[in-house]
Amino acid sequence: MDANTTCAPSSCGKVTNISHPFRLKDDPQNCGDERYELACENNIAVLALFPGKNYHVESINYNNFTIRLVDPGISEDDCSTLPHYSITRSYLRNEDESRPYEDSQYRQTDFRNGSTQVETVELDYNVVFLECRNPVRDDPRYVDTASCIQQGHHVYAVVGGLTVVELRDGCHVKLVAPCSSSFLAPPRWPKYESLLSCNHNYSYAEIHRMLNYGFELSWVPGACEYKCGLKGSSCAIDQTAQSSLICSEDCYTPLFGKECRKNL
Numbered sequence: 001m002d003a004n005t006t007c008a009p010s011s012c013g014k015v016t017n018i019s020h021p022f023r024l025k026d027d028p029q030n031c032g033d034e035r036y037e038l039a040c041e042n043n044i045a046v047l048a049l050f051p052g053k054n055y056h057v058e059s060i061n062y063n064n065f066t067i068r069l070v071d072p073g074i075s076e077d078d079c080s081t082l083p084h085y086s087i088t089r090s091y092l093r094n095e096d097e098s099r100p101y102e103d104s105q106y107r108q109t110d111f112r113n114g115s116t117q118v119e120t121v122e123l124d125y126n127v128v129f130l131e132c133r134n135p136v137r138d139d140p141r142y143v144d145t146a147s148c149i150q151q152g153h154h155v156y157a158v159v160g161g162l163t164v165v166e167l168r169d170g171c172h173v174k175l176v177a178p179c180s181s182s183f184l185a186p187p188r189w190p191k192y193e194s195l196l197s198c199n200h201n202y203s204y205a206e207i208h209r210m211l212n213y214g215f216e217l218s219w220v221p222g223a224c225e226y227k228c229g230l231k232g233s234s235c236a237i238d239q240t241a242q243s244s245l246i247c248s249e250d251c252y253t254p255l256f257g258k259e260c261r262k263n264l
Contacts, residue, residue, distance in 0.1 A: 007031035012024060014058070014059075021036040022038060024039070025038070036222060045057035049069065054072065055214075056214075068216050071084055072084055075212075079147070083177040086175035092178065101219055106120060107239050108237065108238055118236055122181055124178040124217075125178070128157070131151070131172055132171035136154070177215075180215045223235070224245055234247075
């Protein structure tokens with residue numbers, strides 16, 4: 001397949017070096033992949049992730065095959081702002097192999113002793129907003145948003161999601177928004193170094209900063225298709241060689257756990 005390597009990079013606002021497989025709507029038709037097309041609106045790069053759900057693009061990482069998105073409803077300077085869109089991690093899962101993005105990645109490390117380690121990296125987790133008739137004071141996971149959000153009843157934010165049995169009586173889910181798992185590795189993001197782990201007792205100010213940072217998705221599916229030449233191929237990111245993918249050796253392997261489609 002033609003990787004369009006001769007096309008000049010595009011830019012829109014803070015997002016520069018927009019290169020294959022990404023493209024802007026006004027780029028020449030032979031450049032990039034239309035599945036990875038971005039719009040440039042008011043000097044902001046925008047991705048229509050799903051119909052009616054347009055996210056601002058904060059950055060594209062060509063080393064680890066991720067794109068970072070922010071809900072347009074979130075304002076950095078106003079903690080009362082909430083996401084426009086409610087989507088869960090299950091909504092982002094690439095069960096349909098035609099989808100160009102995934103919410104996790106396989107990453108492979110080859111060691112000098114000849115052994116290989118493959119890990120699944122989850123890129124995002126949920127923040128659940130709940131509206132409750134009564135205050136919740138005995139569960140630290142329920143973070144009170146009253147310092148920022150005043151909407152009648154008690155509104156709480158829970159980092160990492162809740163099971164049905166964990167939902168308190170009188171509470172209902174208001175919306176669910178994804179956040180980046182990068183917050184679990186603070187040395188990578190010094191600006192957010194106070195956000196230590198899922199077990200951390202967050203303040204709502206910290207949760208709002210998570211939402212403002214956005215969430216990441218992997219664009220490995222499209223890159224893997226170009227690398228391996230098959231739709232539905234599985235790839236791992238080569239941890240020992242930046243910007244490199246490793247194709248699964250067979251169309252079905254226990255490692256990747258699915259059969260690739262051979263029809264191009």
